[in-house]
Amino acid sequence: MDMQVNDAVGQTATAGHAIKMRGEKVSVHYGEKQALFDVDHIVHDREVTALIGPSGCGKSTYIRCLNRMNDTIPICRVSGRITLDETDVYDPSVDVVELRARVGMVFQKPNPFPKSIFENVAYGPRIHGIAAGKSELDEIVTTSLQKAGLWDEVKDRLDEPGTGLSGGQQQRLCIARAIAVSPEVILMDEPCSALDPIATAKVEELIDELRENYAIVIVTHSMQQAARVSQRTAFFHLGHLVEEGRTDHIFTNPHDQRTQDYITGRFG
Amino acid sequence: MTSVFLLVLVGLFIIAFIAGRMRAASVTGGNLHELHSRPTYHGGYLAIWTVIPAIVVLTLFSVLYPMIEDRIVLTRFADAVAQFNLPEREAFIRDARALAFGGIVSFTDETKLAAAELYKSMHMAGIVVLALALAALAAGGFYYGWTRIAPKMRARHVVERVIMVALIACSAVAILTTIGIVLSLIFESIRFFQKVPLFEFLFGLQWSPQTALRADQVASEGTFGAVPLFAGTALITFIAIAVAGPIGLFSAIYLSDYAAPKFRAVAKPMLEILAGVPTVVYGFFAALTVAPFFRGFGENIGLSVSSESALAAGVVMGIMIIPFVSSLSDDVINAVPQSLRDGSYAMGATKAETIRKVILPAALPGIVSALILAISRAVGETMIVVMAAGLAANLTINPLEAVTTVTVQIVTLLVGDQEFDSAKTLAAFALGLVLFVVTLALNIFAQRVVQRYREQYE
Ligand SMILES: Nc1ncnc2c1ncn2[C@@H]1O[C@H](COP(=O)(O)OP(=O)(O)OP(=O)(O)O)[C@@H](O)[C@H]1O
Numbered sequence: 001m002d003m004q005v006n007d008a009v010g011q012t013a014t015a016g017h018a019i020k021m022r023g024e025k026v027s028v029h030y031g032e033k034q035a036l037f038d039v040d041h042i043v044h045d046r047e048v049t050a051l052i053g054p055s056g057c058g059k060s061t062y063i064r065c066l067n068r069m070n071d072t073i074p075i076c077r078v079s080g081r082i083t084l085d086e087t088d089v090y091d092p093s094v095d096v097v098e099l100r101a102r103v104g105m106v107f108q109k110p111n112p113f114p115k116s117i118f119e120n121v122a123y124g125p126r127i128h129g130i131a132a133g134k135s136e137l138d139e140i141v142t143t144s145l146q147k148a149g150l151w152d153e154v155k156d157r158l159d160e161p162g163t164g165l166s167g168g169q170q171q172r173l174c175i176a177r178a179i180a181v182s183p184e185v186i187l188m189d190e191p192c193s194a195l196d197p198i199a200t201a202k203v204e205e206l207i208d209e210l211r212e213n214y215a216i217v218i219v220t221h222s223m224q225q226a227a228r229v230s231q232r233t234a235f236f237h238l239g240h241l242v243e244e245g246r247t248d249h250i251f252t253n254p255h256d257q258r259t260q261d262y263i264t265g266r267f268g
Numbered sequence: 269m270t271s272v273f274l275l276v277l278v279g280l281f282i283i284a285f286i287a288g289r290m291r292a293a294s295v296t297g298g299n300l301h302e303l304h305s306r307p308t309y310h311g312g313y314l315a316i317w318t319v320i321p322a323i324v325v326l327t328l329f330s331v332l333y334p335m336i337e338d339r340i341v342l343t344r345f346a347d348a349v350a351q352f353n354l355p356e357r358e359a360f361i362r363d364a365r366a367l368a369f370g371g372i373v374s375f376t377d378e379t380k381l382a383a384a385e386l387y388k389s390m391h392m393a394g395i396v397v398l399a400l401a402l403a404a405l406a407a408g409g410f411y412y413g414w415t416r417i418a419p420k421m422r423a424r425h426v427v428e429r430v431i432m433v434a435l436i437a438c439s440a441v442a443i444l445t446t447i448g449i450v451l452s453l454i455f456e457s458i459r460f461f462q463k464v465p466l467f468e469f470l471f472g473l474q475w476s477p478q479t480a481l482r483a484d485q486v487a488s489e490g491t492f493g494a495v496p497l498f499a500g501t502a503l504i505t506f507i508a509i510a511v512a513g514p515i516g517l518f519s520a521i522y523l524s525d526y527a528a529p530k531f532r533a534v535a536k537p538m539l540e541i542l543a544g545v546p547t548v549v550y551g552f553f554a555a556l557t558v559a560p561f562f563r564g565f566g567e568n569i570g571l572s573v574s575s576e577s578a579l580a581a582g583v584v585m586g587i588m589i590i591p592f593v594s595s596l597s598d599d600v601i602n603a604v605p606q607s608l609r610d611g612s613y614a615m616g617a618t619k620a621e622t623i624r625k626v627i628l629p630a631a632l633p634g635i636v637s638a639l640i641l642a643i644s645r646a647v648g649e650t651m652i653v654v655m656a657a658g659l660a661a662n663l664t665i666n667p668l669e670a671v672t673t674v675t676v677q678i679v680t681l682l683v684g685d686q687e688f689d690s691a692k693t694l695a696a697f698a699l700g701l702v703l704f705v706v707t708l709a710l711n712i713f714a715q716r717v718v719q720r721y722r723e724q725y726e
């Protein structure tokens with residue numbers, strides 16, 4: 001039943017939102033090995049962009065370029081241009097700390113810190129000095145948990161460790177943690193792959209709500225999920241961006257044979 | 269002689285093993301898959317039957333036969349021995365054996381020579397009997413095993429069972445030895461506490477056992493208040509941890525999160541080499557380099573530093589335990605999942621923030637237990653303190669003075685000729701018991717902490 005609800009919201013795609021991020025001729029090398037080849041891609045504001053493609057095609061590599069998480073991998077080299085609101089994120093003048101506050105990320109496996117639920121959400125505001133005082137911090141934590149749809153479940157036990165929550169709750173805690181610093185873009189790399197269908201449905205619902213305020217990029221292996229939650233879809237294959245467009249077009253009317261093969265389940 | 273027999277038995281073991289394997293192959297006519305157990309197990313089965321009974325008999329013989337010999341000699345020479353008391357009787361047997369098999373003889377007489385002759389002949393007879401018995405056992409065992417080998421025979425079960433028994437025996441030896449040591453510590457300590465009240469030992473402020481040197485002296489009892497030793501140990505341990513804690517921890521952080529993999533691959537083993545340096549070498553270093561340095565430095569700035577100071581010993585001991593702290597901390601820091609680091613970086617945290625706010629709190633229990641293990645190592649360390657901290661049982665917290673520790677006092681109490689029932693020597697056991705209890709408690713505590721930490725991630 002949830003799926004049908006989501007199906008319906010997913011289709012209310014709104015064309016013509018502003019461009020939030022743009023990748024131009026993005027290539028990535030891990031040492032000698034090239035993982036991405038001249039990817040041109042656009043992320044629209046207030047839309048969910050899905051990245052799909054067979055395993056190893058470079059989806060994670062691409063999404064990690066958007067907030068420079070690839071910087072933490074010594075052998076990784078990125079070339080090309082990636083802009084956030086027209087500024088190049090790889091420009092030397094850009095502070096990566098600030099960039100990651102604007103472009104948040106949620107990972108495949110829920111990774112709450114071994115701290116209390118409150119401290120997990122307060123982590124970002126604290127390191128960025130966002131909250132002026134205790135009451136403001138409380139406010140941020142509360143609204144973040146509310147936006148992540150977790151508030152009712154945890155409001156009585158904010159002091160308990162975040163690692164004690166269920167997998168689905170942990171993932172929503174990680175989303176709350178990410179939105180606590182008021183990012184503009186949220187990147188999600190297979191956020192539901194470690195969750196059961198009910199927790200997945202909750203996270204999908206949440207993604208759909210978050211679309212009101214953020215640009216969202218989500219990597220997924222589930223074609224149904226891409227169809228349900230996203231307005232735009234990009235199909236990657238062997239490090240190339242094969243096809244990109246409105247989700248309903250990609251799924252009903254793909255131009256490229258490889259896209260068609262993939263979404264009809266012929267490979268991958 | 270026993271060793272020759274053992275060698276032969278080892279040879280037989282190998283031969284029986286090979287023979288058993290071949291036998292297993294031949295009873296199936298080459299169809300190895302018809303065997304219940306792999307041929308190797310049949311080889312082991314045959315070898316066990318050939319050798320183990322013989323080894324049991326050999327062991328029993330070498331323990332029991334000397335006793336039987338003594339008994340026979342004593343009855344044969346009952347007339348001569350009758351007027352001896354127990355120590356004289358033992359001396360008689362010792363001398364007779366020495367005459368027969370070589371060794372130092374106190375004095376010789378007619379009877380002893382005769383007894384020695386008897387020993388020699390009994391020894392020869394014993395060897396012949398033993399050789400025959402072993403040969404019979406080995407042959408019988410081999411025959412029995414040989415006839416039992418058949419495709420359906422469950423050789424694997426037998427071999428596995430024997431291996432298990434052997435393993436149990438080995439661990440029993442280890443455990444029983446430990447229990448024995450602890451018991452002897454406890455009993456000797458009880459004897460000590462019959463002479464010196466427990467309360468005086470644990471809370472007395474005066475330590476001067478050396479006055480009890482001569483038993484005939486009036487007022488020869490020393491005073492055994494161990495507080496100065498505990499304080500000295502605590503002081504030196506504290507200095508050592510103050511040195512090793514920060515250096516070890518920070519180098520662990522550098523190695524695990526900042527250093528390039530190549531550098532880490534070289535630096536970590538190098539640090540661990542420090543742990544392999546014999547402590548007596550550290551002692552040299554402390555006594556000949558560090559202590560004079562501190563004294564010279566102190567003189568320059570107008571402080572009086574004694575030539576054997578707690579500071580020198582503590583600092584060198586700290587250097588010694590750096591690898592414990594750094595290596596164990598490095599392991600626990602590395603065990604913090606990469607996903608937590610990623611999560612923190614993705615929030616826009618810097619490396620230092622990530623380490624301070626995520627990694628160290630997550631690794632804290634492991635780091636604490638690393639520190640505790642290092643402390644228990646420092647508490648038990650002897651050589652450095654003997655060489656660098658001195659023997660004076662001063663009750664002080666001034667690190668520039670000479671102090672002494674529990675371990676050092678144990679050494680000095682037991683060095684030289686001692687009566688083994690004077691309060692002075694027994695005090696060593698009491699100190700040893702205290703040391704044992706403290707390090708045991710520290711280790712158990714550290715283990716607990718580590719266990720709790722493990723539960724968090726696995
Ligand atoms: N840290 C790394 N070092 C070296 N090569 C890497 C690294 N990370 C990814 N790669 C390589 O880059 C290519 C793309 O990997 P990537 O993780 O982006 O794929 P993906 O599309 O996310 O796959 P999946 O769906 O399985 O997550 C792969 O060939 C992979 O082997």
Ligand SMILES: [Mg+2]
Nearest residue numbers: 059060061189
């Ligand atoms: Mg991936």
